[in-house]
Each structure stands twice: as C-alpha cells, then as structure tokens.
Amino acid sequence: MTDAELRAARDAAREGRLTPALHVELAAIARWLVFAANLPASVSPHGSWDDEAVQDVLQSWIEGKLLRGGLQPLLERSRTPEAFQRLGRRSLRHWMLNQRRRSQSQNVYAKLQQLLGDASFAVRQDATRPQDVWWTVVSAPDAPLYAGTESDLLSLAWSLGDFEVLRFSERNKLSPLLSADDLRRFVEDLMRASGSALRLTDLMGALRGRFGLDEVVLESLDPEKVALASPDAVADDVVMRSTAVAVIDQLTARQRDVVLGTRAEERLEDMAARHGCSIATIHNEQRRIAAVVERYSENRAERDALLKTVGDLLYQNHE
Amino acid sequence: MSYSIVHARRQGDAERHALSCRLLLDRAQSPRLRGDHCALGPMSAPAVPRPLAASQWDALLPVLDIDVGAVVRVVLGTADEFLLAAVIERDEFEAIVAPLSEELELAAEWDLFVGPQGIGWPAVAEVWNAGAVLLEQVEETIGHLSDEDAQRLGDLYEASLDGTRTSLPREWTGAPITGGEDPRILHQEEAFEFARTYYVPASTFTDVGSLPSLLEQCASERNLTLHDVQDRLAEDAPWLSAMANRTVDLPAEAPATILVRVLKELDIPICRRVVDLVHRQAYQTSSGSYPSAARLARRRRGVASRVAAPTAEERQAAALSYVQGLAKAARS
Numbered sequence: 217m218t219d220a221e222l223r224a225a226r227d228a229a230r231e232g233r234l235t236p237a238l239h240v241e242l243a244a245i246a247r248w249l250v251f252a253a254n255l256p257a258s259v260s261p262h263g264s265w266d267d268e269a270v271q272d273v274l275q276s277w278i279e280g281k282l283l284r285g286g287l288q289p290l291l292e293r294s295r296t297p298e299a300f301q302r303l304g305r306r307s308l309r310h311w312m313l314n315q316r317r318r319s320q321s322q323n324v325y326a327k328l329q330q331l332l333g334d335a336s337f338a339v340r341q342d343a344t345r346p347q348d349v350w351w352t353v354v355s356a357p358d359a360p361l362y363a364g365t366e367s368d369l370l371s372l373a374w375s376l377g378d379f380e381v382l383r384f385s386e387r388n389k390l391s392p393l394l395s396a397d398d399l400r401r402f403v404e405d406l407m408r409a410s411g412s413a414l415r416l417t418d419l420m421g422a423l424r425g426r427f428g429l430d431e432v433v434l435e436s437l438d439p440e441k442v443a444l445a446s447p448d449a450v451a452d453d454v455v456m457r458s459t460a461v462a463v464i465d466q467l468t469a470r471q472r473d474v475v476l477g478t479r480a481e482e483r484l485e486d487m488a489a490r491h492g493c494s495i496a497t498i499h500n501e502q503r504r505i506a507a508v509v510e511r512y513s514e515n516r517a518e519r520d521a522l523l524k525t526v527g528d529l530l531y532q533n534h535e
Numbered sequence: 536m537s538y539s540i541v542h543a544r545r546q547g548d549a550e551r552h553a554l555s556c557r558l559l560l561d562r563a564q565s566p567r568l569r570g571d572h573c574a575l576g577p578m579s580a581p582a583v584p585r586p587l588a589a590s591q592w593d594a595l596l597p598v599l600d601i602d603v604g605a606v607v608r609v610v611l612g613t614a615d616e617f618l619l620a621a622v623i624e625r626d627e628f629e630a631i632v633a634p635l636s637e638e639l640e641l642a643a644e645w646d647l648f649v650g651p652q653g654i655g656w657p658a659v660a661e662v663w664n665a666g667a668v669l670l671e672q673v674e675e676t677i678g679h680l681s682d683e684d685a686q687r688l689g690d691l692y693e694a695s696l697d698g699t700r701t702s703l704p705r706e707w708t709g710a711p712i713t714g715g716e717d718p719r720i721l722h723q724e725e726a727f728e729f730a731r732t733y734y735v736p737a738s739t740f741t742d743v744g745s746l747p748s749l750l751e752q753c754a755s756e757r758n759l760t761l762h763d764v765q766d767r768l769a770e771d772a773p774w775l776s777a778m779a780n781r782t783v784d785l786p787a788e789a790p791a792t793i794l795v796r797v798l799k800e801l802d803i804p805i806c807r808r809v810v811d812l813v814h815r816q817a818y819q820t821s822s823g824s825y826p827s828a829a830r831l832a833r834r835r836r837g838v839a840s841r842v843a844a845p846t847a848e849e850r851q852a853a854a855l856s857y858v859q860g861l862a863k864a865a866r867s
Binding site: 296303372378 | 610640
C-alpha cells in the first residue's frame with residue numbers, strides 16, 4: 217500500500233467504503249499474522265490454519281470489527297502504510313483473541329455454577345431462580361448480601377490483578393476462559409474483597425466486565441459440547457514454508473538470485489558481474505531482501521529462520 | 536503614555552517598567568555600562584509589544600482553526616502514528632487535548648465514553664492523560680464531539696484538575712481503579728508513555744519567560760552552553776553566547792536566518808509560541824536602527840554612543856519585520 221492509497225482509503229472509510237487497495241492490505245495483514253507470527257491453531261475457526269481459515273478470519277474481522285467503527289480509527293491513526301500494517305496486525309490479533317473469549321462466555325457460566333457447588337462455598341440466602349441465590353465463602357457464613365453497585369463490583373474485580381485468560385495449545389482449545397484455579401481465585405477473592413455474599417448474576421456481571429464476555433443466555437446452561445482435540449503439534453515448518461512462499465512472491469528475479477548467491481557464500485563481485493551491476497547495487501538488493509523478510513518476522517530469530525527457509529526453497533526450486 | 540518607576544509602582548507594575556527600561560536591561564546584562572538612566576532615552580515604550588492580530592498570525596504561521604470539542608489528529612515530528620484526541624481547551628498557541636482510545640473495556644473513572652456521534656466510532660476520552668500540544672501539531676480535524684459529550688469532557692477535566700469526584704452519572708465513565716493490582720494501570724502506563732511524547736513540544740515552553748532563557752534551557756538540556764552552540768554554527772551566530780550576559784539587539788545583530796538555524800540546532804519547534812518569544816525579544820531589544828559593525832563592537836564593549844531610543848511604534852515595526860523574516864526563513 218502506498219501513501220496515496222492510504223490517504224484514499226482514509227477518505228473512503230470516512231464515507232463507509234473500503235477501497236480495493238485497502239482490502240488487499242487487510243488480506244496481507246491476515247496472512248502475515250497467521251503464517252508469519254505463528255498464530256496458534258487454537259484460535260483458528262477451523263482448528264488449523266489454511267487459506268480458507270485465513271479468509272474466514274479476514275471476513276469476520278472486516279464485518280465484525282472494521283465495518284462497525286474499527287476501521288476509521290485505524291486509518292486515522294496511521295501516518296504511513298507501515299504504521300497501518302502495525303496497527304492492523306495488533307487490531308486483528310486482539311479481535312481474534314476477543315472472539316475466543318466471547319465464545320467462551322456460556323462455558324464460563326456453567327463452570328461457575330459447578331464451582332459454587334463445591335465445599336468451599338455455601339448458600340447464604342436461597343432464591344427461586346438459581347442465578348439469584350446468594351453465595352458466600354464457607355469461612356464467612358454470615359457475610360452480608362452485596363449492596364454496592366455493579367460498577368463498584370467491577371472495580372473490585374479489576375483490583376484482583378491479572379489472570380491468564382488464554383490457552384494457546386490445540387489441546388486446550390475448548391477449555392474455559394480461566395483455568396479452574398484462576399476461576400476459583402477470582403470468585404473467592406471477589407467475595408473477600410467485597411466482604412459480601414454474591415449472586416451468580418453478580419459474579420457473571422463482574423466476569424463479563426472484567427474479561428469482555430458476551431451476555432449469557434440464561435435459558436441454556438448446558439456446557440458447550442467438547443469436540444475431540446486434534447493433535448497438539450502445530451507444524452512449524454509448514455507455517456514457515458508458507459511464509460517463505462509469501463516472501464518469495466515479493467522478490468524480484470534478481471533478488472531471488474542474490475538470495476541464492478548469498479546462501480552459496482558467493483562473492484558480491486561475482487554476483488555483480490553476473491547481473492552487470494555494481495557491488496553497491498547487490499548490497500542494496502540484500503538490504504531490500506532483509507526489509508521484506510523483516511516485515512514477516514517479529515524478532516531476529518524468526519527473521520534468520522525465515523531467511524534460511526526462503527533460501528532453501530529457492531535452492532530446491534532452482535535444482 | 537510615559538512610564539517611570541514611580542508611575543509603574545503606583546500602577547503596581549514595576550516589573551512591566553523594568554522590562555521596558557533599556558537602562559535596566561542593559562545594566563543588568565552589561566555591568567560595564569554606566570550612565571544616566573534617562574539619557575538612554577525616555578521610558579516611553581511599554582514593556583511588551585502589542586499582541587499580534589489573528590490575521591498577522593495567520594500570515595506568519597498558519598494553523599488549523601480548531602475549537603473545543605473538535606476531534607483532531609496530532610502529529611509529532613517523524614513519528615508514523617498520529618495521536619487522536621479531543622480538544623478540551625485552546626488558546627492562540629496551544630490546545631489541551633484528551634487522547635482517544637478504542638479500548639472501551641479498559642475505561643476507568645477518569646475515562647469518558649464518547650461517540651459514536653460526531654466521531655464515527657465509540658471511544659473513550661482519556662481525561663487523566665490530557666496534555667498540551669502546540670497548534671502546529673494539529674494536522675487535521677476529523678470530527679467533533681456532540682455538544683453533550685464536549686460538555687461532559689470539560690466537566691470531567693475540571694473535576695480532574697480539582698481532584699474532586701465528578702458529578703457525572705457513572706455510566707459515562709469506567710469503573711474506578713481501587714487496587715494497585717488492577718491491570719488497567721498497566722494499560723494506562725502504556726497510554727501515558729505513548730501520549731506524553733506528543734506533549735514534549737509544548738512542554739519545551741513551560742516556565743520559559745524569554746527567548747534567552749528558552750535557548751539556555753534547551754542548550755542546557757543537551758549538556759551544552761550557548762557558546763557550544765555558537766561554535767557548532769561555525770561562528771555564524773557570534774551574538775548567541777552573549778545573550779546570556781547582555782541584551783542582544785535581535786533585529787540589528789541576529790539575522791533571522793541564523794536564529795532559525797540556532798532554533799533547529801536546539802530542536803526547538805518553530806511555532807507560534809517561539810515566534811511570540813522572538814517577537815517580544817525583538818521588540819524589547821530593538822535599537823530601531825541597524826548599526827555598523829564598528830558601532831556594534833563599541834556597543835558590546837559598553838561604550839556605544841548614546842542614541843535616542845526608538846518609539847514604541849518603531850520597535851513594533853522592527854519586531855514585526857523581524858518575525859516575518861524568521862517565519863520566511865523557517866519556511867525556506
């Protein structure tokens with residue numbers, strides 16, 4: 217995407233439109249996030265990553281986030297196409313992780329019900345509807361019923377500190393939002409911090425505000441059907457090769473040859489002679505190659521590994 | 536209207552006189568200068584020049600016309616990201632802005648929910664993270680808060696300054712932060728780190744009352760003296776180091792093009808704020824004429840012949856002409 221295309225995309229977004237160049241850029245962002253940033257298969261809508269899954273994620277991001285007010289701030293914040301790429305990747309990553317949290321809301325509700333039934337908690341005051349029963353920790357059987365506001369309870373929920381909310385491995389794909397230990401800590405600490413007995417509705421309200429969950433449909437309390445998990449191992453080399461293919465697509469013929477020459481430890485002079493150009497030109501080509509590879513890498517190790525894979529693929533193809 | 540110390544004291548304005556009195560200025564800055572106060576000229580000129588009119592500012596350094604409640608894109612040097620912010624207050628040089636964030640779920644008690652009307656998307660205005668930006672940093676207005684949102688933003692900002700609880704209904708702000716373990720504190724630290732860089736240009740002028748003190752302060756922040764800066768400019772600004780010790784007649788001694796180089800050398804943004812300081816300094820130091828090199832040398836030695844001080848109008852004209860030259864040099 218060029219500066220002019222970014223400006224055009226910004227103007228169009230103010231009118232609620234997406235330009236073709238922007239759509240291409242968004243697709244590139246999605247591909248990069250999936251294939252180059254080693255996004256865990258557990259956040260894929262299909263349980264693994266392939267082109268179809270990337271397309272699905274892209275569509276859901278555009279429809280669920282970007283076209284609902286998420287695109288304009290992204291474009292308005294970006295002064296350069298590079299900034300847009302960076303902010304876009306962050307936005308898509310957040311979107312995918314948030315989607316996962318939201319889909320787990322129902323699951324959390326069921327787990328919460330199950331948790332309150334164990335020996336650490338006691339009914340403080342019964343009610344007709346299960347969500348209106350007041351619960352307390354067994355160590356404070358006479359705790360008063362919570363009389364504060366939802367906002368105060370949310371403050372307390374935030375004050376409990378950080379919780380690990382995501383599981384990246386395929387094995388834990390359908391595990392609850394919080395681990396059983398974290399969920400227990402959350403509920404016990406919230407009851408202690410408020411010094412009160414709480415209802416399931418209060419607890420879910422605090423969880424919803426704290427972890428950005430969807431509203432729970434109380435009529436359906438069945439836990440999600442747990443699908444069989446696929447093997448855990450994410451094929452790193454497949455991901456790396458897909459990314460390398462994307463990199464190779466962006467290289468010119470001369471740049472590909474420079475990659476091969478560098479891989480074979482050929483002298484710059486020889487490469488320059490072969491292409492009828494100066495040594496400085498070959499050096500510049502190496503820098504451009506590095507820039508392309510860096511765009512697909514988040515750190516030095518990734519960059520080196522990706523560059524090696526690019527070289528290997530080109531070599532195999534060359535043979 | 537003529538000013539004297541007695542008159543000024545009677546007016547409760549001794550400082551104003553001191554600034555206008557060339558004798559006091561020169562005596563303070565050049566101990567070798569001795570002479571009759573009045574012989575240097577009547578204390579007829581007011582201490583500060585007439586403020587530049589809006590049209591003059593527009594001709595010198597045009598800026599975007601923004602008003603309270605505007606949602607703007609703020610630029611910083613070569614940073615590749617804009618700060619999106621809502622304007623809380625503004626004057627002729629700066630605007631107080633509250634950064635906007637889309638992280639609605641991380642809103643706390645000093646974050647105000649705004650939009651989507653007028654902006655295009657729902658956001659929180661980080662009142663706790665408000666700061667001053669130069670008007671020159673405002674690149675574009677991209678929307679405007681609704682009148683109600685703008686009013687609430689002003690109210691919450693006022694309350695934050697007083698440290699009092701706001702009377703706003705709670706649905707307009709996030710849940711309060713009550714514990715040190717709250718992860719929103721980390722989010723706020725990151726947001727603060729990001730926004731504060733955009734506030735650096737305006738903060739350059741905090742507590743700076745004059746051009747010499749600005750130059751000295753900025754040099755000092757780089758562990759330099761004005762003499763060091765003078766050396767860096769290959770002696771093109773021989774008057775620079777002297778600014779610390781005596782009154783340098785800006786229009787006569789310091790070509791505007793060289794002053795622009797000095798400002799750039801010290802990374803001082805050429806903005807209305809600095810032009811205002813230059814305007815004042817030029818007005819206060821202008822001798823009204825462009826003396827010869829020999830006379831300048833005598834003046835530096837403190838043995839310059841006495842000349843009639845220029846009138847306020849002459850100074851006004853000299854100062855305006857000087858800042859016009861400065862703005863032109865900055866543009867080129």
